[in-house]
Amino acid sequence: MVQLTRIYTRGGDKGKTSLGNGRRVPKHDSRVAAYGTVDEANAVIGIARLHTVEEADAMLARIQNDLFDLGADLCTPEAEDEQPGAALRIAAGQVERLEQEIDRMNAALQPLNSFVLPGGTAAAAQLHLARTVIRRAEREMTALAGEQPVNPLAIQYVNRLSDHLFVMARHLNDGGRADVLWKPGANR
Template sequence: MVRLTRIYTRTGDKGKTSLGDGARVDKHALRVEAYGTVDEANAVLGLARLHAEAGEHAILARIQNDLFDLGADLCTPPAGDEQPGTRLRVVQSQVDRLEAEIDAANAKLAPLESFILPAGTPLAAHLHHARTVVRRAERLITALAGREPVNPVAVAYVNRLSDLLFVLARAANAGGAADVLWTPGANR
């Protein structure tokens, strides 16, 4: 367990931060940008939870915890000789759980007949916001993976998570009945 006795350390005052393996990098490094964006998504999910009912609240609470796992995974670059279980990494069972939750929630929704706008209930709007932040995190993580080692399961996790948030947003809009549909060219 992490124990924080002091919040400020002054070690980042010159634009550097420490990764989980102790390496010092620029605060604007792609790896830091990736896990910082995961943190941003987590904060948006905290807002969504303010509007969630018990079942949704439990799913979002699990996801928020997973996002801390993902941040820990991303902040510690995989080592070539790393033994399984020596570092906190996102694992396939977390991706599998997201897929099961997507399937369960989507089974209750009417098929899409149009693209939908990120709107509706307060919960749906926050979930759509979180989805877009997760998509940005995914773009950053895949860019990072093109340059440095990244746990491939982390990429799969954020990809599935954005899908789940989309389905949960539709569910929050009266099972999709209150989705706000896009009308192409409506304001020409």
């Protein structure tokens, strides 16, 4: 268990931070940017939870915990000789849970005949914002993966999570009936 007894350490005062393996890197390092964006998405989901109840709130609570797991995964570079379980990594079961939840929610939704604009209920609007932040995290993670090893399941997780947040936003928009739809060229 993590125990935080002191919040400030002064260790980052010169623009560097420590990764999970102890290595010091600039705060603008691509790995730090990736897990920082995951943290940002987690905060947006926290706001969305102010507008959700029961099942949706429980799903989002699990996702928020997963996002801390994802941050830990990204914060600790994979070692070439890393033994299974040596570092906290996103696991296949977390991706599979998202897929099952997507399928369950999507089965009850109205079919789409246009693109959905962010909006509708307060929860849906916040989830659309969280989805776009997760997409940015995904871009940062795939860029990082082009430079150094990244857990492939971590990338699968964020890809699936953006879909999950989209479907949940529709679910919370009265099963898609309150979706705000794009009307191509409507304001020409």
